[in-house]
Amino acid sequence: ARNINSSQKFIICNADEGDPGAYSDRYLLEKQPLLVLFGMLASAYIVGANSAILYIRAEYPEAINSIQKSISELNSFIATLDFDFKYKIISAQGAYICGEETALINSIEGQRPEVRVRPPFPTEQGLFNKPTVVNNVETLASIYTILNKGGNYYRQIGTEKSKGTKLISLDSSFNTPGIYEVEMGTALQTVLDNCGNGFKHKIKALHIGGPLGGIVPIEKVADLTLDFESFSKQGFLLGHASVVGIPDNFPMINYLQHLFQFASYESCGKCFPCRLGTKRGEELLSNAINKHEKIDKELFKDLLNTLEQGSLCAHGGGIPLPIKNALKYFYDELKVYFIKLT
Ligand code: SF4
Numbered sequence: 001a002r003n004i005n006s007s008q009k010f011i012i013c014n015a016d017e018g019d020p021g022a023y024s025d026r027y028l029l030e031k032q033p034l035l036v037l038f039g040m041l042a043s044a045y046i047v048g049a050n051s052a053i054l055y056i057r058a059e060y061p062e063a064i065n066s067i068q069k070s071i072s073e074l075n076s077f078i079a080t081l082d083f084d085f086k087y088k089i090i091s092a093q094g095a096y097i098c099g100e101e102t103a104l105i106n107s108i109e110g111q112r113p114e115v116r117v118r119p120p121f122p123t124e125q126g127l128f129n130k131p132t133v134v135n136n137v138e139t140l141a142s143i144y145t146i147l148n149k150g151g152n153y154y155r156q157i158g159t160e161k162s163k164g165t166k167l168i169s170l171d172s173s174f175n176t177p178g179i180y181e182v183e184m185g186t187a188l189q190t191v192l193d194n195c196g197n198g199f200k201h202k203i204k205a206l207h208i209g210g211p212l213g214g215i216v217p218i219e220k221v222a223d224l225t226l227d228f229e230s231f232s233k234q235g236f237l238l239g240h241a242s243v244v245g246i247p248d249n250f251p252m253i254n255y256l257q258h259l260f261q262f263a264s265y266e267s268c269g270k271c272f273p274c275r276l277g278t279k280r281g282e283e284l285l286s287n288a289i290n291k292h293e294k295i296d297k298e299l300f301k302d303l304l305n306t307l308e309q310g311s312l313c314a315h316g317g318g319i320p321l322p323i324k325n326a327l328k329y330f331y332d333e334l335k336v337y338f339i340k341l342t
Contacts, residue, residue, distance in 0.1 A: 009049035019210030022242035024167035029063035039140030096266035158184030162227035189323035209239025212318030233306025259267025
């Protein structure tokens with residue numbers, strides 16, 4: 001975006017935090033608004049953008065108020081700079097897919113929030129076909145520390161490929177739920193023990209990284225460190241680092257049915273594999289639960305592979321991951337619903 005010659009460019013802060021169990025964006029917007037706004041200002045200056053848009057979900061009214069108040073404070077400072085720049089807040093209306101950057105851009109333009117085919121990428125042709133840089137809240141909030149303390153300082157924190165710290169959101173299944181900042185590379189068990197202080201009730205798995213993240217059985221926690229490469233190597237996904245406990249007595253089949261229902265409801269409908277596949281997955285699991293219809297293992301495998309390989313974006317492409325994790329680690333519990341499941 002920086003190298004493209006354009007009279008108008010945009011910086012967008014994607015604050016449409018929609019992953020159940022994730023509230024790190026909310027924390028930063030409410031408690032550290034100036035960090036986020038500074039990150040946008042610095043990005044805009046570097047890229048040559050004159051407009052910064054915060055796309056904040058409407059269910060976060062306190063975050064919107066906090067950001068609005070801080071913008072008012074910052075505006076007098078910005079007026080002293082030789083830099084034509086303004087902030088704008090957009091109150092997002094709740095579609096999960098608007099967390100995807102091109103659907104988000106369509107939504108701002110007043111269009112149906114469908115995912116766009118890339119290329120062209122938003123940095124070339126984004127909002128109103130102008131160069132647009134979309135970043136998440138946590139990334140923008142980290143810019144101040146990097147500029148203030150230097151790249152070398154930041155590079156020393158974390159692992160080879162996952163630099164810095166990560167905000168993790170622990171849900172109410174922990175004794176001390178909340179939001180915690182943890183250095184990348186920390187053992188997951190240490191994080192759960194030191195931050196969460198154990199569980200209120202027996203948990204059989206953790207769903208980490210939102211609905212499209214991995215389902216981590218409790219016995220695998222010891223093999224993981226809190227960084228992208230460790231999660232990827234073990235077949236999971238760190239994502240937004242929300243941690244949701246799945247109770248020991250909650251049937252995994254119902255959990256998977258709920259995931260497919262969520263994916264189907266929130267699908268933007270642009271591509272067939274996701275539009276039809278998530279609905280079909282929901283039907284198969286619902287019928288297995290309610291009508292005792294067995295699911296053909298090969299058919300189900302085909303469905304997951306089609307979703308994974310044929311979907312246009314990470315929504316349809318990502319939903320097979322937790323389903324596959326559950327089939328791998330909770331085989332004994334799920335096999336009664338399948339035929340030919342060996
Ligand atoms: S995968 Fe789903 S959400 Fe993504 S473009 Fe296709 S239909 Fe839309």
